[in-house]
Amino acid sequence: MHRKFASILESGSSKKTHRKIDSVLESGSSKKTLKHFSHDHPLIFKEVLRDARVELSCYGCEQPIWGPAYGCIWCKFDLHKQCAELPMVMKHPMHPQHSLTLFPHLPFDEAICRCAACGRRCERFFYTCSKCCFYLDTICLSTMDKIQQTIKHKSHGHLLITLERPALFFCFACGTEHRGTSYLCTTCGFWINQKCASLPSTIKCSNHHHHLTLSFSLPDEYYQFRPNCDICSGELNRMYWVYYCVGCRYFSHVYCATSKAEYSRGCESEVGAQHGDSKLISLPLADQSVDPLTLFTKDLSLQGEHKKATEINHVSHDHPLIFVDKQIHDESHSDSKIPLLNEDKHDENCNGCAQTISVPFYHCAQCNFFLHEFCAELPNKMQHPCHRDHPLLLIAEQNTNFRLRNCACCLKCCNVFMFGCSACQFYLDIRCAFLPNIIRHEVHKNTLGLRKVNNIICSICNGNVCGFVFACDACNFIMCYLCALLPSKFNHRYDEHPFLLTYSPVENHLDEYYCEICEREINPKRWFYHCVDCDQSLHTGCIQSFFSDVHLNVKFGGTLKVDNHPHPLIFAPCPKNKRPRPSCNSCGQLLIENDVAFECAPCKFRLHHKCANDAASKETS
Structure with missing residues (x-):
């Protein structure tokens, strides 16, 4: 075998080819043509675009061609520019005792010609020493040349070597698998792909109005809140690189921030498209004075069978009920059958919803029994989107044994009017029964539909929800009903300015946020209330405690x-x-x-x- 190699090398044609190659290479820059010893026809210089429709493969290294190359216009023969210009004879540190000669292919069909670096069979361009049976393919040659070239990257303390082997590896920068050109630390095994190594220190992302800064790990001061990517909502690993905005506490995976694709929050949900926007309830509530039940039922047509009759008989009570449509403040009426309701006496509560009674209402002249006009006009049954199997019947029996039922939405106990299905043990208090099927909320692009869930995480407060949520099916956005009912403005007695519901960190507010009620730190990536004038903040949970009563649906006093x-x-x-x-x-x-x-x-x-x-x-x- 060695004699075959030697005969080829010593032949006159080989020497002539060697001299001819050198002469053509000298003039190739001007003529843009090359006569290569590996092919019979002249090769024409060309520039191959990365988005070319036909992918070309180099005959020498069998790798895809992008960039400068030489090709034959008659044959499907192409070479990378660097492969076409490989020297015919060279010295290499893996075999310092002899020179190595370039061969375009095996001159015989034997399987013993294997690369000394990778062990694979040499098929196309390779270097050999005819005396020592030494072979080195051009891919390994290029890789070892790159290894000798080191780079210093600001993300790492050691020098990195360049690798161009098509090995699959796990990138320490973005946390995903990659192939192709990469940079490896031979000291500690740190390995990053070429794209991550070339990331700019700042970037303008279409999903955020400020420039994002590259960080080689999640900053420690933000890790305690376990932030998610603000583009894909995926988890952020503190060990991987991130892009972030310091002032807004906006975080993103590096591959999310650099992606050219526009991230959409989804299309309009099917259920929302079927309803006119004019009839949709828009949230948040204006302030804490707005009663959700009043807002949700203002355009609702109830059964209205009493039609403001002066006296009615109701299923929930044995005696007739008298209609009252004005507040009485005159003490001279204290002996009349109309109840006296004023600020100096304890107000009565409605037997239908347990809330403070107000005009118009019905009352019993013989008993301490009251019903809001709304509660008296409730329908006997209703269809509910979260319980489609059966209708829900109005439960308004006389509660002589003080029976308590739990609402399937808010989970609070209730001993007043409810809508329920006794077969399924599914009950809703009046307030939850009239939650709208579809809402719009200013924090989300699409309409949100009412859903019953079990052990689902709210996208807003990150709480575990067992009950009702408003959900966007298009983009898996979940908002628990408590977050949905938060008012946009909250007035606190110890602050002269209103606290505004804030959905993200206040711009250029670099200090920590602390709640003025519980004095605990606030995660500004979650909703919170903030007063810009006083630079004071409140947890939404602490605010909810002001207007959320665990006994909201219970009437005491029996x-x-x-x-x-x-x-x-x-x-x-x-x-x-x-x-x-x-x-x-x-x-x-x-x-x-x-x-x-x-x-x-x-x-x-x-x-x-x-x-x-x-x-x-x-x-x-």
């Missing part, structure tokens, strides 16, 4: 007689902030805050709700 206590027991909430905690006189267990109980305050006698009902049932039987 009495229950049990045989183990001489006095009637009053239905009441468990005392708050009482230490030590009182205990139930029946089972001995502590009464929990935010629970309900029956009590005789003068005797300090209290019973759990269940214990009192059990005692009353035994007495009845």
Whole structure:
């Protein structure tokens, strides 16, 4: 075999070819043509574009061709410019004792010609030493030349070598797999792809109005809030590179920020397209004075069977109910059948919704029973989008045993009017039953539809939701109903300016945000309330505690007689902030805050709700 190589090298034609190659290369820059020893026809210089329709492959290294190349106009023969200009004879550090000669292909069909660097069979251009049976393909030759070239990248403390092998590797910059040109640290194994190594230090992203700065890891001061990518909403790993805006606390994966594709929040949801925008409820609420139930039902046509009759009979009560359409403030009416409601006396609550009674309303002249006109006009049944299997029936029976049911939306207990399906044990209080099917919210481009979910994370507060949400099916956007009902403005008694609902960090506010109520740090990537004038902030959760009552749907004040206590027991909430905690006189267990109980305050006698009902049932039987 070695004699075959030697004969080819020593032939006159080979020497003539060598001299001819050198002469053509000298004039190739002007004539743009090359006569190469590996091909019979002249090769024409050309520039191959990366987006060319036909992908060309180099005959010498069998790699795709992009950029300068030589090609034959008669044959499908192409060479990279660097492959076409390889020297015929060279010295290499892997085989320093002899010179290596370039061959265009194997001169015989034997499988013993394998590259000394990678072990693969030499097929096309390769260098060989005919005396030592040494072979080196041009790809490994190029790689080793690159290895000898090192670069210093500002992201790493060691020098990086350049690799152009088509190996699959995991990029330490973006956290994804890559092939092709890369940079490797032989000291610690740090490995990044060429595209990441060439990323600009700042970039203008179409998804944000400021320039983004490249950081080689997620800054420690922001990691405690576990921020997500503001483009794809995916998780950010603190070890990988990110683009971010310091003033806005806007973060992005490097591949999201550099992508040319426009990120859309999706198309209009199908359910939203079927409704006219003019009839959609637009949120957020103007301020905390707006009652959601009033807003959601202002255009709703109820059954209206009473039509403001002066006297009605209602299924929830045994006696006739009298209609009242004006507030009485005159003490001279105290003996009349019309109830006196003024600021100096305790206002009555509606037996339908447990809220403070206000005109117009119905009341019973014989009993302490009140119904808002709205509650009296409620339909007997309704179809609900979150329970399509059965209609929901109005539950307005006379609650003599103080039965509590839990609302499937807000999960709060309720002993007043509800809509429910007893077969499925699905119940909704009045406020939740009339949540709109479709809403628009200024924070999201598309309409949001009402959905019932279980263990879903809210995109706004990051809380785990079991109940109702407003969702965008097009882009997997979830907003729990509590976030949806947050008012856009909140007035606090200790601040002369209103707090505004803020969806992102305040521009150029580089300091930390702390809640003025709980004094804990605020994650500005989540919604919060902020007063620009006073530079004060509030958690949305702390604000919700002002207008969210766990007993919102419970009417207290009824009495229950049990045989183990001489006095009637009053239905009441468990005392708050009482230490030590009182205990139930029946089972001995502590009464929990935010629970309900029956009590005789003068005797300090209290019973759990269940214990009192059990005692009353035994007495009845």
